[in-house]
Amino acid sequence: xxxxxxxxxxxxHTYRRGQQKALANINLEVRPEEALALVGRSGCxxxxxxxxxxxxxxxxxxxxxxxxxxxxxxxxxxxxxxxxPSLYPWMTVAQNVALGLKFSxxxxxxxxxxxxxxxxxxxxxxxxxNVQDLSGGQQQRVALARSLAPRPExxxxxxxxxxxxxxxxxxxxxxxxRIAKELGITLVLVTHDLPEAVIMxxxxxxxxxxxxxxxxxxxxxxANRDDLRTPEYAAARARLTRAYERAAGIHLTEExxxxxxxxxxxxxxxxxxxxxxxx
Amino acid sequence: xxxxxxxxxxxxxxxxxxxxxxxxxxxxSIGYAGLGMVLLYGxxxxxxxxxxxxxxxxxxxxxxxxxxxxxLGQMVASGEALAMTLPSLERVLQGMAIAILLGVPTGIxxxxxxxxxxxTNIPFQFLRMISxxxxxxxxxxxxxxWDGAIIFLIAIAAIWPILFxxxxxxxxxxxxxxxxxxxLGARPWHMLFTIILPAISQxxxxxxxxxLGVAWIVLVxxxxxxxxxxxxxxxxxxxxxxxxxxxxxxxxxxxxxxxTLDFAxxxxxxRLSWHRED
Numbered sequence: 353x354x355x356x357x358x359x360x361x362x363x364x365h366t367y368r369r370g371q372q373k374a375l376a377n378i379n380l381e382v383r384p385e386e387a388l389a390l391v392g393r394s395g396c397x398x399x400x401x402x403x404x405x406x407x408x409x410x411x412x413x414x415x416x417x418x419x420x421x422x423x424x425x426x427x428x429x430x431x432x433x434x435x436x437p438s439l440y441p442w443m444t445v446a447q448n449v450a451l452g453l454k455f456s457x458x459x460x461x462x463x464x465x466x467x468x469x470x471x472x473x474x475x476x477x478x479x480x481x482n483v484q485d486l487s488g489g490q491q492q493r494v495a496l497a498r499s500l501a502p503r504p505e506x507x508x509x510x511x512x513x514x515x516x517x518x519x520x521x522x523x524x525x526x527x528x529x530r531i532a533k534e535l536g537i538t539l540v541l542v543t544h545d546l547p548e549a550v551i552m553x554x555x556x557x558x559x560x561x562x563x564x565x566x567x568x569x570x571x572x573x574x575a576n577r578d579d580l581r582t583p584e585y586a587a588a589r590a591r592l593t594r595a596y597e598r599a600a601g602i603h604l605t606e607e608x609x610x611x612x613x614x615x616x617x618x619x620x621x622x623x624x625x626x627x628x629x630x631x
Numbered sequence: 632x633x634x635x636x637x638x639x640x641x642x643x644x645x646x647x648x649x650x651x652x653x654x655x656x657x658x659x660s661i662g663y664a665g666l667g668m669v670l671l672y673g674x675x676x677x678x679x680x681x682x683x684x685x686x687x688x689x690x691x692x693x694x695x696x697x698x699x700x701x702x703l704g705q706m707v708a709s710g711e712a713l714a715m716t717l718p719s720l721e722r723v724l725q726g727m728a729i730a731i732l733l734g735v736p737t738g739i740x741x742x743x744x745x746x747x748x749x750x751t752n753i754p755f756q757f758l759r760m761i762s763x764x765x766x767x768x769x770x771x772x773x774x775x776x777w778d779g780a781i782i783f784l785i786a787i788a789a790i791w792p793i794l795f796x797x798x799x800x801x802x803x804x805x806x807x808x809x810x811x812x813x814x815l816g817a818r819p820w821h822m823l824f825t826i827i828l829p830a831i832s833q834x835x836x837x838x839x840x841x842x843l844g845v846a847w848i849v850l851v852x853x854x855x856x857x858x859x860x861x862x863x864x865x866x867x868x869x870x871x872x873x874x875x876x877x878x879x880x881x882x883x884x885x886x887x888x889x890x891t892l893d894f895a896x897x898x899x900x901x902r903l904s905w906h907r908e909d
Contacts, residue, residue, distance in 0.1 A: 408810060428816040438807040442829040442905035451825070452815035484907050502815065 355385035355538035356419045356430070356505035358405060363414030364563075365400055373563035374400045378414070380557060380566065382506075387532060387539035389553035391546065391592070393600045397564025398542045399510055405540060406432045406508045418506065428452050428502035433512040437491035439483040445494050446470070446479040452502035469497040472531060489520035496528060500535070507532060509541040513548065525551050529577070546596060550589045551577055558592070560599040567599035672696060691875055699879035706880055715881070716888060718860040722778065722853075723846050726785025730842055734790045735835055738797025739827060748798070755794070763788035763849050767856065777857035781850075788849040789842035796841065800834025801827065833904050840896035847889045 360380040366373050374397040382388045390398040403409035405416055407426040416423040418430060426432075431452070439448050449469055450462045470476045473493040478486065483494060492512060499507060509528070513521040529552050532539045543549050549556045550572055560567040572588045579585070597603055679695025682688045693699065706712040741748045763784050770780035804827070812826045828835075854863025862885050869878035 406814065408814065426810075426814040428814070432810070432814055434807055434811070436805075436807060438805060438811050440808065440826070440829070441907075442832075451812075454825075455812070455816040455818070455821050482905075484905075498811075498815070 354505065354536045357384050358382040358506060358538065358540070359417040360401070360405065361415045361417065363401070363404060363411045363416070365397070365404060365409075365411045365413075375404075375411070376563035376565050378564070378566055382538055382540055385533075385536050385538055386555065387529065387541065387553045389541045389543055389549035389556040390559060391543055391549050391556050391596060392559035392564070392567075393561055393602075394544060396559040396561035396599075398559050401559070401564065402432070402508050402510050402540065402542045406430055408432065428456050429504055430506035430508065431499040431502065431504040432508040432510060433492075433495055433499050435511045435514055437483075437488075437495040439491055439494055439498075441482070441484050443483070444480050445475065445483055445486070448483060448494055449497045449501055451498060456502055458502075465501060466497075469500055472500070473497045473527070487520075489516050489524065492516065492520075492524060493527075496524075496531075500531070500537075503535075504537060506538040506540065509539065509543075511542055511544070514543075514545065521548075522551075526578070528552070546592050547580075547589060550574070550585065550592060551580070556592055556595075558595045558599045560601075568595040570595050690873070693874070693876035694879050698876040699883065702874075702876035703880035703883055706877070706884075712880075712884055715860065715862055715865045716884060718858075719850055719854065719862045720888070722781050722861065723785055723843075723850055726782045726846055727789055727839070727843060729782065729786040730789035730793055730846070731839065733786075734793030734838070734842075735797050738794040738835075738838075739801060739823075739831075741794070742798035742801025742831075743827075755791075759791040759795075763845075764852055767853075771856065780856055781853045781858065784853040785846045785849055789846040792841035792845060793835065793838040796834050796838025797831060800831035803834075804830045829905070833900060833906060836896065836900045836903065840893065840900065843892055843896060844889070847885075847892065851885065 358381070360378050363375060363378040364373055365375040378401060390401060392398050400409065404411045405423070407416070407423045407430070410424075423430075440451070443451075446466050449466050450459075453459060453462050453465060467476065467479070470479055473496055475490060475493055475497070478490070478494075483491060486494065495512070507528075513524050516524065525548060529539070531537075539552070541549070541552055543552075554572055556570045556572060557566055558568045558570060559565065570588075570592050572592070574582075574584055574588060576582060576584075593604055675696050679692070679697070682694060683692050693702075703712070741751055766784060766787055767780075770783045774780040774783060808826055808830060809822070812822055817826065850861075851863040851866060854861040855867055858864055862881060865881045866878060866885075869875070869881060
């Protein structure tokens with residue numbers, strides 16, 4: 353198994369009832385075994401682009417090629433992990449993981465592959481458990497194992513960690529990156545969390561909104577992704593933050609933050625005083 | 632007696648926990664149910680008493696609990712109760728089978744294809760509101776046997792709850808479940824048998840339970856048609872022969888079997904459900 357090459361050519365998309373284009377003329381390339389992040393404010397069309405790349409959604413214009421072949425439908429060769437784990441509650445953990453193999457007539461592999469995958473996501477003891485008994489993080493690990501079962505060449509992640517607590521999120525970010533690297537899977541990740549993009553991706557595509565367009569592509573060249581206290585990490589994060597600000601037309605940087613906070617603090621006593629007077 | 636029931640293993644398994652609190656709760660609910668039955672019996676006895684003390688109604692005195700329960704005992708012992716029940720059960724099961732075989736697939740289609748839902752919504756709501764018994768003349772003309780007509784009436788009464796419950800259940804299914812399945816390479820039959828049917832099993836069973844209630848109610852008047860067997864026929868027959876104790880006993884049999892069928896459905900739903908209470 354090795355990661356696939358993905359090309360986005362002149363993709364534009366307008367939703368059926370949408371007034372405006374959600375995406376306008378996107379051209380993009382994802383290299384084999386690369387980890388690429390799509391970042392941008394909510395509504396910039398990053399999830400739409402991911403759905404189009406995976407074949408779950410057909411673009412109004414343009415084409416997607418995976419290893420030179422035009423994508424028209426979803427396939428177990430490129431799998432999406434969603435924000436919610438969306439496990440099937442009437443199946444056990446192992447049955448959920450085995451699903452892709454069952455669907456693609458590879459049931460013979462289930463007996464060996466499912467235990468391997470469960471050990472990869474550190475849930476070997478949970479094979480026969482009901483998925484409803486698992487925590488959010490464990491459920492997302494099951495979803496990861498389920499996505500990996502058909503041996504995909506590309507793994508698309510649609511903000512799959514955003515509903516998790518900070519600790520679980522950070523351990524899953526590392527695990528997904530490690531597993532993708534070990535298995536040589538191309539990773540495409542949608543996130544609005546800039547540190548997540550820096551930790552997980554080698555390149556970040558920054559999208560601007562209305563319509564969604566590629567604003568900038570930021571290279572994230574980190575030798576060590578386990579230590580977040582290095583100057584390289586801080587520099588990469590700062591570069592991505594500035595690109596994000598330029599695309600969104602807003603300021604998140606350190607200079608702007610204290611002023612905004614001070615403003616909020618100044619406003620508060622006035623409001624309280626007003627309420628007291630009203631009483 | 633109530634203590635014996637509380638220790639019944641089936642009753643214990645139906646609950647979620649164990650311990651004295653659960654035991655007390657079970658005992659209390661059995662106590663309340665018992666009280667309700669005693670009140671019902673009391674009302675029945677009172678009715679019998681009023682009839683008996685009114686000379687102009689003396690002919691109906693056998694409606695009272697005493698004669699009715701005596702007769703019920705005899706009917707059960709002689710096998711008459713079973714003989715009148717089996718044909719009725721057979722008709723209900725056949726009618727239900729037709730309603731399920733037509734209602735579930737139609738419900739799935741309507742739930743899955745929005746255009747079909749829009750096309751069928753008003754015609755189906757219209758048909759649903761027609762009392763099943765008003766199809767009686769049509770059923771009699773359309774079927775060469777009385778049995779066929781009765782089964783048709785039961786099926787047409789039972790199909791609506793199944794159809795609507797299936798369609799509503801499907802519309803509530805998490806759309807991500809379909810996306811994930813498509814992505815993992817599910818073919819249409821995988822989608823149907825691995826995703827859709829398990830996802831809506833509880834809705835289908837709830838529809839079946841409602842439908843069974845309706846079917847059981849329609850059964851008795853439907854069996855007034857031509858046939859010479861079944862509970863509805865027995866009611867009519869007892870009325871014609873002025874055997875009011877037999878009539879009352881048959882009413883009790885109808886009630887007990889209807890209650891048992893509903894209880895069995897409820898247990899099946901609880902057992903097959905993958906939904907968690909919390």
